[in-house]
Amino acid sequence: MTDTHVAATGTAAAAPPPGPPRNPALARAALLLLRGRTLVVLVLLVIFFSAVSSEYLTQSNLILMTKHVAINAILAIGVTFVILTGGIDLSVGSIAGLASMVGGGLLFTGLAVPGGTVFFSVAVVIVIGILVGALVGAVNGVLVTRFKVAPFIATLGMLYVARGIAQLISNGGTFPDLAGTPERGNQGFHVIGVDSWLGIPVAVWIMIVVAAAAIVVTTKTPFGRRVFAVGGNERAAVLSGIRVNRIKIAVYVISGCCAALAGLLLTSELGAAYPDTATTYELNAIAAAVLGGTALSGGRGTIIGTVMGAFVIGFLSDGLVLIGVSTFWQSVVKGAVIIFAVVTEQAQQRLQAGLSKRTA
Amino acid sequence: MEILEAHHISKNYGGVRALKDVTFTAYRGKVNVLVGENGAGKSTLMKILSGSEQPTAGDILLDGEPVVLASPRDAMARGIGIIHQELSLFPNLSIAENMFAGRELRRGRRFVDAAAQRRRARAVLARLGQEHLDPDTLVGELPIGQQQLVEIGRALLEDVRVLIMDEPTSALSNHEVDVLFDVMADLREQDVTVIYISHKLDEFRRIGDWVTVLRDGGLVAHESMSRTDTAWIVRQMVGRDPDSLYVRNSSAVGDLLLDVRGLTVPGPARPLVDDVSLTVRAGEVVGVYGLMGAGRTELVESLMGMRPAAAGEVRVRGRLEPKGTVQARMAAGLALVPEDRQRDGLVQTMSVGDNILLATVGRLTRGGLLRGDAEQRAAAGKIRELAIKVPGLAAVVTALSGGNQQKVVLARALLTEPVVLLLDEPTRGIDVGAKAQIAALMADLAVQGFGVLFISSELAEVTAMADRVLVMARGRITAEFSAADVTEEALVTASASDIVLEDRS
Numbered sequence: 001m002t003d004t005h006v007a008a009t010g011t012a013a014a015a016p017p018p019g020p021p022r023n024p025a026l027a028r029a030a031l032l033l034l035r036g037r038t039l040v041v042l043v044l045l046v047i048f049f050s051a052v053s054s055e056y057l058t059q060s061n062l063i064l065m066t067k068h069v070a071i072n073a074i075l076a077i078g079v080t081f082v083i084l085t086g087g088i089d090l091s092v093g094s095i096a097g098l099a100s101m102v103g104g105g106l107l108f109t110g111l112a113v114p115g116g117t118v119f120f121s122v123a124v125v126i127v128i129g130i131l132v133g134a135l136v137g138a139v140n141g142v143l144v145t146r147f148k149v150a151p152f153i154a155t156l157g158m159l160y161v162a163r164g165i166a167q168l169i170s171n172g173g174t175f176p177d178l179a180g181t182p183e184r185g186n187q188g189f190h191v192i193g194v195d196s197w198l199g200i201p202v203a204v205w206i207m208i209v210v211a212a213a214a215i216v217v218t219t220k221t222p223f224g225r226r227v228f229a230v231g232g233n234e235r236a237a238v239l240s241g242i243r244v245n246r247i248k249i250a251v252y253v254i255s256g257c258c259a260a261l262a263g264l265l266l267t268s269e270l271g272a273a274y275p276d277t278a279t280t281y282e283l284n285a286i287a288a289a290v291l292g293g294t295a296l297s298g299g300r301g302t303i304i305g306t307v308m309g310a311f312v313i314g315f316l317s318d319g320l321v322l323i324g325v326s327t328f329w330q331s332v333v334k335g336a337v338i339i340f341a342v343v344t345e346q347a348q349q350r351l352q353a354g355l356s357k358r359t360a
Numbered sequence: 361m362e363i364l365e366a367h368h369i370s371k372n373y374g375g376v377r378a379l380k381d382v383t384f385t386a387y388r389g390k391v392n393v394l395v396g397e398n399g400a401g402k403s404t405l406m407k408i409l410s411g412s413e414q415p416t417a418g419d420i421l422l423d424g425e426p427v428v429l430a431s432p433r434d435a436m437a438r439g440i441g442i443i444h445q446e447l448s449l450f451p452n453l454s455i456a457e458n459m460f461a462g463r464e465l466r467r468g469r470r471f472v473d474a475a476a477q478r479r480r481a482r483a484v485l486a487r488l489g490q491e492h493l494d495p496d497t498l499v500g501e502l503p504i505g506q507q508q509l510v511e512i513g514r515a516l517l518e519d520v521r522v523l524i525m526d527e528p529t530s531a532l533s534n535h536e537v538d539v540l541f542d543v544m545a546d547l548r549e550q551d552v553t554v555i556y557i558s559h560k561l562d563e564f565r566r567i568g569d570w571v572t573v574l575r576d577g578g579l580v581a582h583e584s585m586s587r588t589d590t591a592w593i594v595r596q597m598v599g600r601d602p603d604s605l606y607v608r609n610s611s612a613v614g615d616l617l618l619d620v621r622g623l624t625v626p627g628p629a630r631p632l633v634d635d636v637s638l639t640v641r642a643g644e645v646v647g648v649y650g651l652m653g654a655g656r657t658e659l660v661e662s663l664m665g666m667r668p669a670a671a672g673e674v675r676v677r678g679r680l681e682p683k684g685t686v687q688a689r690m691a692a693g694l695a696l697v698p699e700d701r702q703r704d705g706l707v708q709t710m711s712v713g714d715n716i717l718l719a720t721v722g723r724l725t726r727g728g729l730l731r732g733d734a735e736q737r738a739a740a741g742k743i744r745e746l747a748i749k750v751p752g753l754a755a756v757v758t759a760l761s762g763g764n765q766q767k768v769v770l771a772r773a774l775l776t777e778p779v780v781l782l783l784d785e786p787t788r789g790i791d792v793g794a795k796a797q798i799a800a801l802m803a804d805l806a807v808q809g810f811g812v813l814f815i816s817s818e819l820a821e822v823t824a825m826a827d828r829v830l831v832m833a834r835g836r837i838t839a840e841f842s843a844a845d846v847t848e849e850a851l852v853t854a855s856a857s858d859i860v861l862e863d864r865s
Binding site: 231299 | 664666686687690696698703704705706707708709710714717718719721722724725728729730772776
């Protein structure tokens with residue numbers, strides 16, 4: 001990859017040609033198509049579903065679908081940071097659930113303190129929810145670095161622990177009403193998940209902000225460069241004076257924050273917090289990252305690709321629901337698309353290696 | 361008498377001619393040495409002779425008959441075996457299981473006849489003079505030299521008449537090389553023809569009967585070993601005189617830059633680095649010679665903060681550096697170019713530019729964001745300075761040749777603005793031309809006032825390049841020579857010595 005760190009050109013169809021012009025035109029065209037495959041697939045999906053169902057391309061359906069995409073995309077952006085360092089985060093669904101229950105609990109029952117109950121404003125609740133995500137992420141990071149637990153195992157364990165704590169908060173019950181009251185000063189939680197601004201759901205705006213920030217961090221900051229270096233070759237990163245453990249802890253914290261934010265958005269959208277919120281969402285998030293060209297071996301991937309991956313998964317799932325495909329077949333199709341994505345990724349790598357050898 | 365001949369062989373890969381009309385002859389019952397720089401076409405020729413590649417033009421003659429070697433299996437069936445540079449053994453399987461991997465002896469149709477395998481493995485080990493090895497030993501538990509012998513044993517099982525060995529000694533200790541050469545001599549007695557590819561001039565001259573030199577895909581010389589000398593072979597390989605290869609630094613020695621006292625790095629059995637003291641001054645090129653496992657790499661890794669030291673003091677420019685982290689040592693003015701570029705040096709997924717800037721990326725920011733223009737300038741400046749041949753800053757780093765990859769790692773080290781450069785086998789795995797360039801760079805750096813400490817396993821290199829040579833053995837410094845009184849014999853003796861050099865001043 002000549003531009004692994006340049007998110008903007010990683011998967012977009014407008015990627016510049018990957019070498020001097022003497023490259024065979026056919027190989028270059030094929031490479032362009034492969035690099036932009038997530039976008040190509042997305043366009044094909046939209047064409048296909050809108051041909052089958054007249055409801056697919058309506059405004060209301062698009063808004064619904066992008067809202068679904070937003071939540072998965074935010075989860076997936078966090079996970080992408082972890083995967084770029086060569087790790088994995090299986091706990092994001094549970095972190096989302098935990099943040100949901102923490103936020104819901106603070107809004108519905110408040111925080112019991114000696115002498116009464118305290119209620120926080122919505123903004124403070126959101127900050128606390130995200131801090132909880134950051135804390136869980138930090139624990140993941142410390143397990144992976146300080147205690148040298150394999151990321152798969154550490155975050156698999158955290159998947160259970162965080163989900164368990166989410167259930168403990170309410171003893172498995174649901175916080176049914178998050179509207180708040182004027183006396184408690186905690187109204188307005190619906191804004192982030194239900195409301196729209198300029199005709200676009202606030203959740204989607206939040207996704208755009210998170211994605212933009214993540215693109216800047218990955219491509220324009222020393223931290224981002226170091227994230228890629230740690231995933232590309234950890235030993236070389238150490239020798240270059242990079243504090244590898246700090247980088248690793250940081251990416252799990254980022255992932256935890258994103259997961260918590262996604263959980264809060266989901267909770268706001270539903271208007272209720274229940275402990276099973278976002279169960280198995282980690283798989284969709286990882287799938288979106290992989291679909292977008294992030295290599296599970298680390299060091300290769302882009303934020304924009306991940307967002308595109310989230311769009312493909314969201315638009316595909318909702319489209320299948322809309323045209324009445326059974327849930328069993330939905331599962332089969334989604335799995336096949338993910339596998340297809342990885343197969344084409346291999347083809348891209350091979351083609352790219354071939355081209356760069358010729359130009360060297 | 362000729363047993364295997366390659367007649368006017370050419371091989372093209374796409375538009376690249378890897379071999380141009382090469383005729384190579386292997387004589388029966390002799391050790392036929394094939395030498396050449398990296399990229400000279402040795403490996404391609406061997407792939408053709410062992411059946412894994414087909415020539416674009418030309419014939420292969422076995423016992424004077426033209427043959428087509430369609431696959432490695434086909435070549436094996438005709439008695440041509442090959443041992444690759446990288447061992448292809450299963451560390452989790454036993455010696456016998458490794459020898460029969462993929463062609464297990466059967467009892468009935470489905471079951472492995474372990475007893476028969478063990479019996480035949482033992483017989484082959486005896487033929488290699490390794491009667492003491494138990495065929496049930498796991499290969500992973502053997503030292504690398506014995507693993508090499510297991511690989512040879514695997515080839516011998518097939519009644520091999522021609523054995524091709526591709527740089528078999530690159531990972532071996534001197535003693536292991538001796539054992540391997542004894543085995544090769546025995547094989548020669550048993551009328552086995554050996555084709556031996558090597559870089560190590562001093563080694564193959566001991567064992568070879570004939571030498572063939574390739575350069576740039578073409579045949580340049582084919583001669584009986586007894587009618588050649590080392591200088592003649594190097595001349596054939598590079599097309600010029602070997603004395604012009606290395607440049608000695610001639611600058612005056614300045615301030616004391618690096619002062620190490622009593623450095624000890626703990627190891628499992630004995631200290632990996634044992635009470636080592638050394639100094640490097642400005643403008644000085646200090647060589648560290650020693651065998652593999654002598655503790656040289658551990659020494660520089662510890663200096664660089666990658667391995668914790670149990671005892672000792674490190675002073676850089678007179679200041680004590682108690683904190684043994686990579687960041688602290690880098691800030692103090694040390695920089696390490698590691699021995700294994702692929703493992704410790706390069707980030708393969710990143711571009712040339714990003715690799716060069718990796719250690720200093722934090723300095724090129726404005727408001728927390730990277731300054732693309734400053735990055736371009738810094739990287740391009742080093743590329744010019746070190747004459748790195750690259751298609752562009754955005755090129756994949758793995759597309760570069762070994763010598764240019766080494767320069768990329770060196771460029772990264774230099775950007776950290778060190779005062780002392782630690783170079784671990786800086787010329788390993790790069791061809792002779794690139795070696796000369798790296799050597800010239802090191803001399804040049806010394807002239808600029810850097811202190812240079814480099815590790816080398818090549819006698820010719822240390823004697824020619826170092827102002828001062830330290831010899832390490834078993835974690836300790838066993839000798840020190842100045843450029844004036846260093847001899848290759850003295851280095852070899854000291855590298856096998858157990859005597860610790862005391863009271864150096």
